[in-house]
Amino acid sequence: MLILTCPNCGVAADETELSAGGEAHLTRYGAGSSDADFETYMFMRKNARGVHFERWRHSYGCGKWFHAARCTTTLEVFGTYPAQTTEPPAELIEKIKQKRPDFEGFSK
């Protein structure tokens, strides 16, 4: 079972306490944007095989959203961070690079 530490309330929460929210840091496009941009926002996903940045909600805890960096091939959790950001924190990227030398860093 996945255990993620919620950066909002500090609880190390079991997977059953959390809801997965999909890929993080998507660029949002709304009314007036092109069809291609809107399709990218709505449907196109990296679906990374390896390091994945994603949104989670501490549904049965504090109820707040946060972000996590996780490996989709080993389920290793690299870390969690608050949702009020547009990209992962630099020290987390550094930590992932040490564990995964092939990781090229975060890209949109």
Next chain:
Amino acid sequence: MRRYSAFAIAREAARYHSGWERAWASPEPKSEYDVIIVGAGGHGLATAYYLGKNFGITNVAIIEKGWLGGGNTGRNTTIIRSNYLQDPSAAIYEKARSLYETMSQDLNYNVMFSPRGVMMLAQTEHEIRGYQRTAHANALQGVATEFIGPQKVKELCPIIELKGPRYPVLGALWQPRGGTARHDAVAWGYARACSDMGMHIIQKCEVTGVHQDKGEVTGVQTTKGRIGCKKLGMVVAGNASALADMAGFRIPLESVALQALVSEPVKPCMDVVVMANTVHGYLSQSDKGEMVIGGGTDGFNNYTQRGSFHHIEETVRALVETFPMISRLKMLRQWGGIVDVTGDRSPIIGKTPLGNTFINCGWGTGGFKAIPGSGWAFAETIAKGAPGELAAPFGMDRFIEGRFIDESVAAGVAH
């Protein structure tokens, strides 16, 4: 290829079974093929088979990183049905179901297709209305289904509890010609037939790169070297995004884990397939006597072919409610597969941004039942360079056009 028959068994019995051939050859790859299919699961092998059978294209290689049929083809609950709401889905799944009817004769390989009947339980008022609507839609589509009441449900499946603690059984959508088949045999049967046509099945050969020139694919880089091709078909289910990434485009799907489990074998007690979508579980009995159990997917992206333990608990809890007699059964085995789920829960079959490359993916949690129909439609797409009638609605362009084939609502959970 020597045909399998009662006579062949007698002949081999008379000579101590010394004359059986290997079902398929394992050649080294050639430098170039007319068509390369990446992925030797059910869908990939069926595609190759119908390329040969329907279009006479036999200079084909099917490349597989593991062993054939070792992905989702060998990890599903073998349910076959075509009771879908939307017309394009009903058309392709009914094509598949009808091909399953004659597959054993067609391939000269016993795939043990058992049209034992599939029922999807209605356990809320909304489900009753939904399934009645589907039954009417199926009548228009020419798919034989009917909405039945609780008494008929009990007659068809005596071990069911109609008055469960949370959700009573109020009726069911019944498809008498749905059922199950032996999943491995489907892959093996297609592989044997493909090999017989001279196609190369290359196992333990992982694609590591896609060679391109002027917007066309010229070949693939593999762990067994570079293999050239004139056309490329990608049929790799949960790894579709990873392969598309190598080819330089993105596809609208996500990979998640779906689990199944089987109980210890018991005497025959259930000769239909039951899907309970409200409580979230489905059950059938295999020919060995094991109760075959399937449930829902995990919520997060995953490539590990393992699912979360708490989902097993949820699934089993739901089924114990519906079938109290299974409460003391021991579970023997549990496994997971990586399914590729699209936004509208319908597959993607069609062209890619690369001119001579085609993709067949996104079958999500319901690919096994579609294998022959998917292969049939994708072979036509590759052979003609454009999708035919069956595949046309499933193009990737439907997401930009908003032309969804919305089965996420229509099919409920157990897709």
